[in-house]
Amino acid sequence: MALERTLAILKPDCVRKQLIGEVTARIQKAGFKILGMKMTRLTKETAGGFYAVHKGRPFYDGLVEFMSSGACVPIALEKENAVADYRTLIGATDPKDAAEGTIRKLYADNKGENIVHGSDSAENGRIEIAYFFSESELVANGM
């Protein structure tokens, strides 16, 4: 197993539901080190760019609308096997399909408003972290 980085985003539904603390606690208890964390509000342009891989899919416009609808909290995470372990922690995209005890099963309302983002590969983890954080903002580097 390799030390990997992955990007979490606590999505606007997570912030609106006042779940920042609970979801962050679950991430930390699962052994992830937080390298960087901020609260920000995405514009439609920023949200659309982040999800550019999904452009043209039927849910894209709604996804961009939702992701720019309020504040969100991007979090840069590091751990052995971070990408797969984080996706196990959050569960399937649709909370109806998510395993018991996962973050999406516990807190998400539906497939679109599903509380958290997670990167899908180590390469995308690095690319997505760089979308939100400069290297100097990853303050836990070298801790």
Ligand code: UDP
């Ligand atoms: N999404 C949606 N409807 C779908 C598929 C995805 O609204 O049918 C949204 C959902 O918020 C999801 C995001 O688009 O988290 C990105 O989709 P992806 O398939 O990459 O799911 P994820 O990697 O987030 O589990």
Ligand code: MG
């Ligand atoms: Mg994805």
